[in-house]
Amino acid sequence: MKAIIVIGDGMADRPISELGGKTPLQVARKPSIDKLPRLGISGIMDPISPGIPAGSDTSHLAILGYDPYKYYQGRGAFEALGAGLEVGLGDISFRGNFATVDNDLVVTDRRAGRIGNSDADELAKSLDGIRLDDFPDVQVVFKHTVEHRCAIILKGPRLSRMVSDSDPEGERQKIHVVKNLDQSSEALRTSSIINELTKRFHQILENHPVNTRRRVAGLPPANAILFRGAGTVPKATPITETYNIKALVIAAGALYKGVCRAVGMDTIEVKGATGTYETDTVAKARAAVESLSKYDYILVHVKGTDNAAHDGNFKQKIAMIEKIDALIDYLLKNVDLSETFIAITADHTTSCDWKEHMGDPVPISITGPEIRVDSVERFSEVDCAQGGLGRIRGINITPILMDLIGKSKKFGE
Amino acid sequence: MKAIIVIGDGMADRPISELGGKTPLQVARKPSIDKLPRLGISGIMDPISPGIPAGSDTSHLAILGYDPYKYYQGRGAFEALGAGLEVGLGDISFRGNFATVDNDLVVTDRRAGRIGNSDADELAKSLDGIRLDDFPDVQVVFKHTVEHRCAIILKGPRLSRMVSDSDPEGERQKIHVVKNLDQSSEALRTSSIINELTKRFHQILENHPVNTRRRVAGLPPANAILFRGAGTVPKATPITETYNIKALVIAAGALYKGVCRAVGMDTIEVKGATGTYETDTVAKARAAVESLSKYDYILVHVKGTDNAAHDGNFKQKIAMIEKIDALIDYLLKNVDLSETFIAITADHTTSCDWKEHMGDPVPISITGPEIRVDSVERFSEVDCAQGGLGRIRGINITPILMDLIGKSKKFGE
Numbered sequence: 122m123k124a125i126i127v128i129g130d131g132m133a134d135r136p137i138s139e140l141g142g143k144t145p146l147q148v149a150r151k152p153s154i155d156k157l158p159r160l161g162i163s164g165i166m167d168p169i170s171p172g173i174p175a176g177s178d179t180s181h182l183a184i185l186g187y188d189p190y191k192y193y194q195g196r197g198a199f200e201a202l203g204a205g206l207e208v209g210l211g212d213i214s215f216r217g218n219f220a221t222v223d224n225d226l227v228v229t230d231r232r233a234g235r236i237g238n239s240d241a242d243e244l245a246k247s248l249d250g251i252r253l254d255d256f257p258d259v260q261v262v263f264k265h266t267v268e269h270r271c272a273i274i275l276k277g278p279r280l281s282r283m284v285s286d287s288d289p290e291g292e293r294q295k296i297h298v299v300k301n302l303d304q305s306s307e308a309l310r311t312s313s314i315i316n317e318l319t320k321r322f323h324q325i326l327e328n329h330p331v332n333t334r335r336r337v338a339g340l341p342p343a344n345a346i347l348f349r350g351a352g353t354v355p356k357a358t359p360i361t362e363t364y365n366i367k368a369l370v371i372a373a374g375a376l377y378k379g380v381c382r383a384v385g386m387d388t389i390e391v392k393g394a395t396g397t398y399e400t401d402t403v404a405k406a407r408a409a410v411e412s413l414s415k416y417d418y419i420l421v422h423v424k425g426t427d428n429a430a431h432d433g434n435f436k437q438k439i440a441m442i443e444k445i446d447a448l449i450d451y452l453l454k455n456v457d458l459s460e461t462f463i464a465i466t467a468d469h470t471t472s473c474d475w476k477e478h479m480g481d482p483v484p485i486s487i488t489g490p491e492i493r494v495d496s497v498e499r500f501s502e503v504d505c506a507q508g509g510l511g512r513i514r515g516i517n518i519t520p521i522l523m524d525l526i527g528k529s530k531k532f533g534e
Numbered sequence: 535m536k537a538i539i540v541i542g543d544g545m546a547d548r549p550i551s552e553l554g555g556k557t558p559l560q561v562a563r564k565p566s567i568d569k570l571p572r573l574g575i576s577g578i579m580d581p582i583s584p585g586i587p588a589g590s591d592t593s594h595l596a597i598l599g600y601d602p603y604k605y606y607q608g609r610g611a612f613e614a615l616g617a618g619l620e621v622g623l624g625d626i627s628f629r630g631n632f633a634t635v636d637n638d639l640v641v642t643d644r645r646a647g648r649i650g651n652s653d654a655d656e657l658a659k660s661l662d663g664i665r666l667d668d669f670p671d672v673q674v675v676f677k678h679t680v681e682h683r684c685a686i687i688l689k690g691p692r693l694s695r696m697v698s699d700s701d702p703e704g705e706r707q708k709i710h711v712v713k714n715l716d717q718s719s720e721a722l723r724t725s726s727i728i729n730e731l732t733k734r735f736h737q738i739l740e741n742h743p744v745n746t747r748r749r750v751a752g753l754p755p756a757n758a759i760l761f762r763g764a765g766t767v768p769k770a771t772p773i774t775e776t777y778n779i780k781a782l783v784i785a786a787g788a789l790y791k792g793v794c795r796a797v798g799m800d801t802i803e804v805k806g807a808t809g810t811y812e813t814d815t816v817a818k819a820r821a822a823v824e825s826l827s828k829y830d831y832i833l834v835h836v837k838g839t840d841n842a843a844h845d846g847n848f849k850q851k852i853a854m855i856e857k858i859d860a861l862i863d864y865l866l867k868n869v870d871l872s873e874t875f876i877a878i879t880a881d882h883t884t885s886c887d888w889k890e891h892m893g894d895p896v897p898i899s900i901t902g903p904e905i906r907v908d909s910v911e912r913f914s915e916v917d918c919a920q921g922g923l924g925r926i927r928g929i930n931i932t933p934i935l936m937d938l939i940g941k942s943k944k945f946g947e
Contacts, residue, residue, distance in 0.1 A: 135904040142907075169945055171926055172933025176946025189946060196947045350947065474904065478944050480937030481906070502906050503922060512924030 122526035124489075125409055125419045125452060126464040126518070128184070129445050130177060131427030131471030133483035133502050137435055145426075145435050145473070146484065146501045149442035153450035154500045157465050160458070161488030163497040164510025166518065168469050172480040175515070177427070180468035181380040183515030185420075187357055195282050195352025196376065201272040203379030203388075204264050208354045213280045213311060216350045217263075217271040218288060219244065219343035226296045226323070226345065228289055232269040233343035241265040243331050244343055251325070253317050256310075261318065266375055273348065275314060281307035287319055288347035296345060315348055322346045359385025360418075360519070364528040369412050371405050372396075372422035381420060396424045398437060402444045406451035413461065417526060418519075423448065430471035438473060462489030462525050465500065466518070482512060489525060535939035537875040537902070538822055538832045538865065539931070541597070542858050543590060544840030544884025546896035546915050550848050558839075558848055558886070559897070559914040562855035566863035567913045570878050573871070574901030576910040577923025579931065581882050585893040588928070590840070593881035594793040596928030598833075600770055608695050608765025614685040615795040616788030617677050621767045626693045626724060629763045630676075630684040631701060632657065632756035639709045639736070639758065641702055645682040646756035647748075654678040656744050657756055664738070666730050669723075674731065679788055686761065688727060694720035700732055701760035709758060728761055735759045772798025773831075773932070777941040782825050784818050785809075785835035794833060809837040811850060815857045819864035826874065830939060831932075836861065843884035851886060875902030875938050878913065879931070895925065902938060 134144040157163075168175035168183055178196050179189035197214035208214055219241055221230035245265035253259060259277035266272055283302040289295065299315040301308035323345050326332060332342035361368055362385065370381035370388050373396030378388045391408045393401030402423055409419050423445050429438035445465075452463055466485035469478045484505035486497070495509035506512075513521075523529050547557040570576075581588035581596055591609050592602035610627035621627055632654055634643035658678035666672060672690035679685055696715040702708065712728040714721035736758050739745060745755035774781055775798065783794035783801050786809030791801045804821045806814030815836055822832050836858050842850035858878075865876055879898040882891045897918035899910070908922035919925075926934075936942050 136906060144906075165922075165924065170933070171930035172935070172937040172942060174937060174942050174944040176944055179946030193946060472904070475940065480933065480942050503908060506906070506908060506922040506924060507920075512926070 122460055122462070123413050123417055124462040124464065124522040124526050125421060125456070126466070126522065127421045127445065127448060128423070129426045129442065129465070129467050130422065130424045131430050131469055131478065132442065132445070132467035133470040133481065134430065134438070135470065135472045135474065135479065135481060137473055140435060144502050145438040145442055147503065149439045149446070151442055151446035151500065153446045153453055154465060155498070156453060157449065157463060157486040157488045158497040158500050158505065158508065160494065161486050161492050162495050162510055163484065163486040163500070163505040163508030165482040165502070165506045165512050166466060166485045166515060167482045167512065168515040170514065171482065174478040174480045175469040176478065177376060177468055178380055180515055181377060184468065184518050185360055185381070185384050186363070186516060186519035187355070187384060188516055192355040192357050194355050196350035197282070197352030198354040199352065199379030199383060200350065200375050201274050201379065202354065202382040203375030203377065204266045204272040206262060206264055206272060206274060208274060209276060210354060210356060211280060212353065213275045213282050214352055215273045215348045217273050218347040219269045219271065220345045220347050221341035221343065222296065222323070222345040228292050228294055228296060228345070228347070230341045231292055231347065234341040236269050236343045238265070238267070240331050240335065241269065241271070241343065244326060244329060245271060247325050247329055248322055248346070251321065253314065253321060255317060256314050259314055271346070273346070275311070279307045279310055281305055281311045282351040282353045283308040284312045284315060284351050286349035287315060288349040296347065299348065319346065319348070354383050357384060361385040364523045366417035366523070366528055367415060368418040369416040370420045370422065371408050373400060374422070374424050377422045386420070398425045398428065398441065400425060402448040403451050406448040409452065410455045413456070417528065418522065421448070427471050430473045431476050433473050433476045435473040458488065459490050462487060462522060464518070464522060485510065485518070487522070487525070535873055535875070536826050536830050537877065537935040537939050538834060538869070539877040539879070539935065540834045540858065540861060541836070542839045542855065542878070542880050543835065543837045544843050544882055544891065545855065545858070545880035546883040546894065547843065547851070548883065548885045548887065548892065548894065550886055553848060557915055558851040558855055560916065562852045562859070564855055564859035564913065566859045566866055567878060568911065569866060570862065570876060570899040570901045571910040571913050571918065571921065573907065574899050574905050575908050575923050576897065576899040576913070576918040576921030577926055578895040578915070578919045579879060579898045579926050579928060580895045581928040583927065584895065587891040587893045588882040589891065590789060590881055591793055593928055594790060597881065597931050598773055598794070598797050599776070599929060599932035600768070600797060601929055605768040605770050607768050609763035609789065610695070610765030611767040612765065612792030612796060613763065613788050614687050614792065615767065616790065616792030617679045617685040619675060619677055619685060619687060621687060622689060623767060623769060624693060625766065626688045626695050627765050628686045628761045630686050631760040632682045632684065633758045633760050634754035634756065635709065635736070635758040641705050641707055641709060641758070641760070643754045644705055644760065647754040649682050649756045651678070651680070653744050653748065654682065654684070654756065657739060657742055658684060660738050660742055661735055661759070664734065666727065666734060668730060669727050672727055682756070684759070686759070688724070692720045692723055694718055694724045695764040695766045696721040697725045697728060697764050699762035700728060701762040709760065712761065732759065732761070767796055770797060774798040777936045779830035779936070779941055780828060781831040782829040783833045783835065784821050786813060787835070787837050790835045799833070811838045811841065811854065813838060815861040816864050819861040822865065823868045826869070830941065831935065834861070840884050843886045844889050846886050846889045848886040871901065872903050875900060875935060877931070877935060898923065898926070898931070900935070900938070
């Protein structure tokens with residue numbers, strides 16, 4: 122028995138007046154998605170707890186069975202893992218941006234003109250592996266990911282994730298001086314390292330031939346790195362060990378791959394899977410079906426629904442839901458439902474009106490063999506509330522799916 | 535966005551045979567209350583946990599978002615806060631009764647003939663601020679509240695709330711000697727202080743001119759104070775700080791005002807709000823509407839439903855529900871539902887048959903903008919169990935309402 126869970130990021134919503142008080146899930150044409158409740162059992166799910174808006178990182182941790190209040194230690198390590206870097210238990214990881222600053226370190230472009238991949242790759246090589254004179258025991262790992270984005274890891278003794286961001290999260294502001302967020306000597310030391318590193322990175326980048334070239338071409342130089350989201354990798358028993366399974370994530374975004382890698386899941390690259398509106402959802406479905414022979418538990422993540430909601434674009438959100446319908450259609454046509462379970466849910470509600478994550482529950486449907494089929498006919502926030510699963514929490518989902526595929530362990534005798 | 539939550543104390547019930555197996559909520563004429571589920575989302579709510587009968591104090595703590603197992607530290611401090619006293623973190627507060635005792639300290643009237651306010655006020659002045667020779671470092675604050683009731687606070691070092699009551703809770707019994715409930719020196723010291731104070735209060739009251747006058751008039755003298763409910767104020771982040779809101783309680787009973795004050799809410803006095811069957815519920819609704827410009831979150835409490843159930847009087851309970859219907863009617867006519875949420879619930883089930891709090895869940899309905907409207911048509915224990923909120927806990931309510939009005943904070947990124 123196998124299980125595939127499809128997560129539409131931020132796919133749930135609140136009723137939208139322009140949609141006659143319906144949600145995008147209620148309005149979208151999604152005959153395949155709706156087969157899941159019709160053939161299965163449904164419910165509503167609070168990613169964290171009722172009324173608490175979840176981040177994508179905390180929610181995915183919960184959905185994979187890890188209490189985020191216990192295991193969440195910042196976003197940085199997930200981004201680094203998702204970028205394919207190896208992150209040790211004591212390492213401190215950050216998300217970073219290539220940015221443009223003036224001589225006073227005032228940010229003039231937070232994305233260095235959305236610098237292209239080849240320039241950024243070349244610049245990254247000059248930063249990876251550098252050492253600071255004042256902190257000779259600290260190793261710096263630097264990797265460019267996509268566009269202006271990068272991941273940075275500090276490796277060494279006495280480091281702490283309890284440091285603030287240098288990223289001012291806006292332009293025409295000076296790069297923030299990083300501060301210690303607790304009174305430990307480790308946090309103080311780490312904040313000094315980042316402040317020192319910010320200067321060194323600026324020195325190296327300012328005079329780098331790539332930036333000389335960019336200036337000549339009239340492009341903003343990528344002459345600074347902004348740090349944010351200091352994080353460590355949680356010390357958790359891998360999901361593969363807990364359930365004695367092989368598990369895979371199919372996602373484009375580094376964060377989702379990172380969370381899944383942190384709990385022991387494998388990742389694969391799928392051609393056409395981009396994390397954008399143009400992503401090839403059927404390619405993801407095909408990759409999932411092809412991986413079923415090797416994996417017991419596969420998480421397929423689609424990001425575009427969340428992007429659309431953050432943009433306040435409910436039409437785009439509906440279009441993305443319809444692209445997820447194509448994904449489910451492929452699965453239903455190519456998966457043997459007598460030995461495979463398919464679940465669909467969202468990692469949180471993202472409101473097109475508020476353009477933000479909200480604390481409302483999300484719908485969930487599960488179909489497969491030996492399911493207690495209820496009377497829910499459509500996959501939506503309102504319909505699924507009438508389902509046989511009742512109201513569950515994110516942290517319940519993986520134990521339910523592992524139990525359905527016969528991988529749970531009895532507690533007691 | 536704003537939220538008003540209306541709490542009918544003990545409003546939920548069990549089916550009553552004299553009502554053809556219906557509950558008072560199912561029988562009462564309440565067209566306005568029923569509009570809330572019709573326009574909104576409903577569910578059932580366990581104030582604490584399924585099957586656990588909640589007190590009004592623990593339930594209100596939970597409804598305001600504070601886990602009562604963590605934050606409940608006895609009733610006394612809430613009564614003192616509700617009486618308008620300032621209570622510090624180490625202070626020990628009690629509820630008290632003016633009572634009549636004979637020469638052997640046997641209680642002959644637990645309420646001193648339901649002593650009137652002017653007599654009690656005058657007697658209280660002679661007790662407030664006294665010092666005990668053996669405990670010179672302890673300050674005594676004494677305030678009469680209503681009828682025979684009073685609040686007492688001990689301020690000083692090394693005090694503990696872990697002491698038993700002196701109130702025998704019945705007549706023809708001697709005032710109980712207060713005992714320490716744990717082995718700490720603080721509890722032992724506090725029990726000695728109360729026992730000493732009981733004697734001093736008796737000495738002062740026995741010969742007080744008010745009691746001389748009362749004896750002449752044939753009234754029972756108020757010559758003793760009975761202590762119960764030793765409590766401390768919980769050390770909790772105020773709700774106003776957690777959510778960055780202004781919050782108000784509209785209630786007559788000291789307990790409700792006290793719990794709300796303990797978590798940082800303001801109180802106002804409403805003319806005609808009495809906490810009895812005669813209370814002016816529409817005056818409370820008017821006060822809520824008038825306060826909407828200043829406050830984000832308003833809790834309106836009505837006590838009479840609980841009193842009626844404790845009296846075993848289901849007709850009176852139905853009448854009180856109909857008075858709450860008038861309150862909701864006023865709100866619906868005077869509140870803009872495009873920017874204000876209205877919720878209604880009970881703090882616990884009080885059974886007219888058992889005349890006591892029971893552990894059954896209570897119904898809850900929430901209406902306002904962007905609500906995922908379900909198909910529940912009536913506000914009752916049975917109907918709301920079919921609602922889109924499913925089964926939630928008391929502690930979920932404030933997070934849900936704060937998220938609806940856009941005051942929640944995301945956990946994770």
